Amino acid sequence: MALLLRRLNVELDAVGQRFADLHGLNRTDVRALVAIMDAARRGESLTAGRLGEAVDLRSASVTALVDRLERVGHVRRVRDPEDRRRVGLQMSESAMAAGAEHFGGLARDLTAAMEGYSADELAVVRRWLEDMTAVITRHSRGS
Numbered sequence: 001m002a003l004l005l006r007r008l009n010v011e012l013d014a015v016g017q018r019f020a021d022l023h024g025l026n027r028t029d030v031r032a033l034v035a036i037m038d039a040a041r042r043g044e045s046l047t048a049g050r051l052g053e054a055v056d057l058r059s060a061s062v063t064a065l066v067d068r069l070e071r072v073g074h075v076r077r078v079r080d081p082e083d084r085r086r087v088g089l090q091m092s093e094s095a096m097a098a099g100a101e102h103f104g105g106l107a108r109d110l111t112a113a114m115e116g117y118s119a120d121e122l123a124v125v126r127r128w129l130e131d132m133t134a135v136i137t138r139h140s141r142g143s
Contacts, residue, residue, distance in 0.1 A: 005132060019102045024072070031055045032065055033074060036089050037099070045080065045088030056141055 020030045035054035039046035046054070052062040066089065069075035074095040080086035091099075114122060 015103070015106060019099070022102070023074075023098060025074075028055055028057070028065060029069060029074075032069060033091060033095060033099070036075065036091050037096075040090065045078070045086075045090075047086065047088055051089060 016030050017027070020026060025033075032051055032055050035051055036046050039050070048062050048066055049059075051057075051066070052059060055062075055065075057065065066075060066077070070077065073092055076090045076092055077087050078090050080088060117125070
């Protein structure tokens, strides 16, 4: 199972790297965009501080990262309407479109591949992936 997980990771990383190469991004840039997009899907606004936690960067590096993504038009800083001191990060429409174009076919094919599994089987796979991700995250952060 661990070998299959590693192989899956290598292949997913290759897809992400092709996206990065096509759009003049580096690996951390792509991780940041994914973190911002995932937060938006959860209905959350990701601040620079939370982005730093998500991609394991310190404050100055996060500022440079957000500045770079904003400069190339992938991210916007947006003030929180309820607390003007708080600034959230949003992906631009063009970044969302580029991601959909690059990853859309993969998402459709993955969804189609999952149709052959029962809800109970997918629940086990979900739990397993969540557990493995938690272990890997602990190791990647040196915890």
